[in-house]
Amino acid sequence: MMTLETLASYVPQKRLEVEREYQRLGLTQNEARVFSRMYELSHCPVEEGSEEEMLLKPCKELFQQAPHIKQEVVLLVYAHTGTISGVWGQNMASLLVRRLQLPNAVAIGTSSNNCVSIFSALSLAKHYLQNALPNSKALIVVGEIADSFELRIVPNVAVIGDAAAATLLSLNGKGPSILAHSIHNYPGYSQGIWLPTNSDAYRDFAANYQLRLQSVIQDVLRQADITMDEISYIIPHNVNILIWRRAAEFMNIPIEKIFLKNISETAHCFGADMLINLHSLKNSEELHSGDKVLLISAGVGGLFGTSLLLYS
Structure with a gap:
């Protein structure tokens, strides 16, 4: 592992x-x-x-x-x-x-x-x-x-x-183990950052965002054979606070589980968000042996990904 x-x-x-x-x-x-x-x-x-x-x-x-x-x-x-x-x-x-x-x-x-x-x-x-x-x-x-x-x-x-x-x-070192990770890719959004905000594709992406985020999370939880209740922390990409509040409500997750402390200071740092946030959480000394942590991100182009870590 x-x-x-x-x-x-x-x-x-x-x-x-x-x-x-x-x-x-x-x-x-x-x-x-x-x-x-x-x-x-x-x-x-x-x-x-x-x-x-x-x-x-x-x-x-x-x-x-x-x-x-x-x-x-x-x-x-x-x-x-x-x-x-x-x-x-x-x-x-x-x-x-x-x-x-x-x-x-x-x-x-x-x-x-x-x-x-x-x-x-x-x-x-x-x-x-x-x-x-x-x-x-x-x-x-x-x-x-x-x-x-x-x-x-x-x-x-x-x-x-x-x-x-x-x-x-x-594969044989000390530190948190990566139990599972997954990427889901949805077609139809290849224009990426140039996708017009008034297009049907943009509206479709926004309408299905939370459902697809939930889907990739459930995929990883199934791989590891655990439930969301067993997750101690969720480390997100810092897209914006509103999206994560809606995600927490949609998936019935306590907002306190989601690490949102850096959003106002770092904004969204492309793909580095999760490692920066994980580093901050680690330095806060709030992580304990046995904690399970989800890293979650979504990207333009219809991409959703997550990894599950186990601290020991």
């Missing part, structure tokens, strides 16, 4: 105040008020350096305590949302392997599942480690910079913040 050995995250200190600095986000004042007051997306972290340096920060933190682990890393998976990451023509995954000096690591990037790509990365890591030498580890890196208005704002849905996270995984 794959375990999540160590975890690190980085969120830039610089924050834009959405309601006050709305023009820098490409918003009207009224749009900014909706995002800030209704969706509680009041702040947006902005990275002033390069995407490469931002991604390296959580990775370096992981290796600071045990530099020798670099020899055991056989795979680096960079999960990102935008098709292009960093400089055009540059392979960010390979660049990270070189900068981190990982002599035995194969570099892979994945972005086809947008904000659910973190779960694709987990699947890639598991399959690769199953055919690797004992004690081998995989490094998953996730995050990117929203460097245009189109990336910074998902209309009527989310404000996008800059951030990065990284985690080391193995």
Whole structure:
């Protein structure tokens, strides 16, 4: 069974105040008020350096305590949302392997599942480690910079913040075990962020959002043979507070189970949300042995994903 050995995250200190600095986000004042007051997306972290340096920060933190682990890393998976990451023509995954000096690591990037790509990365890591030498580890890196208005704002849905996270995984290490994970893909939304908000497809996606979120959760619970009542915490993507309140009501989940403390400070950080939130929850010392934790995300293009962790 794959375990999540160590975890690190980085969120830039610089924050834009959405309601006050709305023009820098490409918003009207009224749009900014909706995002800030209704969706509680009041702040947006902005990275002033390069995407490469931002991604390296959580990775370096992981290796600071045990530099020798670099020899055991056989795979680096960079999960990102935008098709292009960093400089055009540059392979960010390979660049990270070189900068981190990982002599035995194969570099892979994945972005086809947008904000659910973190779960694709987990699947890639598991399959690769199953055919690797004992004690081998995989490094998953996730995050990117929203460097245009189109990336910074998902209309009527989310404000996008800059951030990065990284985690080391193995098949025989210590840490929370990954009991199950699943991705559901629904056709008809291939326009992604360019899907017109007045289209039938957009309305269909919104109308079925909660049901499909529930479906992927139930899939993972069935795989692990547990019930929702046994879940201690739900770690969401930070799309907005309103969606999660509706989800809690739709699925009859106590809102207190859903970790929502970061939404107002980090906004939605593409696929990095879950690891950032998990890192925050871990640092809060509220997790205990035996706790079961659900990581949940949805992505434009009709994608829904979740993973189930068991803390020991």
